[in-house]
Amino acid sequence: MELRVDRERCIGAGMCVLTAPGVFDQDTEDGRVVPPDLMPAPEREPALREAAQMCPSGAITLVSAD
Numbered sequence: 001m002e003l004r005v006d007r008e009r010c011i012g013a014g015m016c017v018l019t020a021p022g023v024f025d026q027d028t029e030d031g032r033v034v035p036p037d038l039m040p041a042p043e044r045e046p047a048l049r050e051a052a053q054m055c056p057s058g059a060i061t062l063v064s065a066d
């Protein structure tokens, strides 16, 4: 699974940080998501899927590795 984050679409709402703390972070300057580990451990997948669903700007995408 590959994680893609579009910082241009991010509006800094912070839902991803609340949903998957330790995976996502926000830039202290502009509040936008900081590119996280783009190949997260498989056990993170449920939290990442939830974060992608919760993101109000659709900036988070999960792509199957196969």
Ligand code: SF4
Pocket (backbone or CB within 6 Å): 009, 010, 011, 012, 013, 014, 015, 016, 017, 024, 026, 031, 032, 033, 054, 055, 056, 057, 058, 059, 060
């Ligand atoms: S939830 Fe979406 S809009 Fe909000 S900080 Fe995360 S990526 Fe950006």
